[in-house]
Amino acid sequence: MEKPRKTGNGSEYLRYSGLGIQLAVLIGLAYWLGHKADEAWMGGRPIFSIGFILLVFGASIYKLYKELFK
Numbered sequence: 001m002e003k004p005r006k007t008g009n010g011s012e013y014l015r016y017s018g019l020g021i022q023l024a025v026l027i028g029l030a031y032w033l034g035h036k037a038d039e040a041w042m043g044g045r046p047i048f049s050i051g052f053i054l055l056v057f058g059a060s061i062y063k064l065y066k067e068l069f070k
Contacts, residue, residue, distance in 0.1 A: 019067065023060045030056040 034049030042048065 015067075019060075019064060023057075026056045026060065027053055 030052035031049055034046070034052035037048035037052075038044060038046055
């Protein structure tokens, strides 16, 4: 019985791990920006933090969807 051939050289793994790292960095940036906005305008209530995180997460999921179903 023959071994199945590998069709890629690992570039797909690198592409998707890059998307994961990008998601983590963007969520961290969204939290930091939202936290600063909350301190300035909302008196510490996490309205902007939650909103920015949800916005970034939704945009990242949309981008992942577009990447997967090209």
